[in-house]
Amino acid sequence: MTFSICVRESYTDDAGEEQTRFGVAVTTRLAGVGTLCPFAGEHGAVATQSLVNVDLGRKGIEYLADGLAVEDALEALLNADDGRPQRQLHGVGSDGEFAFSGEECRPWYGDRVGDNYTVAGNLLTGGDVVEAVAETYEASAAADPDDPESDPGVPLAERLVGALAAGHELGGDKREDLHVQSAALLVRSTEDREMTPYYDDLRVDATETPIEDLRETYELAVEGYEMAMDRYEDEYADDEGAGE
Structure with a gap:
């Protein structure tokens, strides 16, 4: 099921505290x-694709929250999965990365593991799709390349x-008939933010x-969030659920 990226980034919040953010994004030529x-959760991000097993994503996040390293968590789930040869599973944890592409995934398929990120795809027009995703993210990840x-x-x-x-610009998912x-x-x-x-x-x-x-x-x-915070920030601070 097409291509996705998982990332981990460290940053300093407005109070000067060190924090970590995790992100995942995906696109495909199918709905939903x-x-x-x-x-994703506060301990990592996971993407499950190819012949999708949603439990690999759900349990992967749960295992990361329990303190398992991402490679241990996802490898354990794959080892218990009879459909392993058809799975593609990758993600990042608090201090590691992991990517797996089963030998029965449909070509082109493959993955890339970089510093603080993973990218994987299947049924693509070619490997340059994965490379473009990775390189574009890398170029965006720091204000100063040095x-x-x-x-x-x-x-x-x-x-x-x-x-x-x-x-997507390089062809993405090759199933153009869909x-x-x-x-x-x-x-x-x-x-710990007052409002996500x-x-x-x-x-x-x-x-x-x-x-x-x-x-x-x-x-x-973004526009809606900025408007809400500009007009109702005090109310949200008084009532944490006011923005839901």
């Missing part, structure tokens, strides 16, 4: 990918859309233009 493939720890100043959700766009597509992104953080930004959990479930629609949805979500 956001219900099946991307999973300082990998510098904060890029751009929300991770926006940069994930950009990474998907790079792969015009109904979808895309999704999910970002989670260790930071609206743009950190977005889905486009059925469209012919998934990346354009996901970007437009992101931009509208």
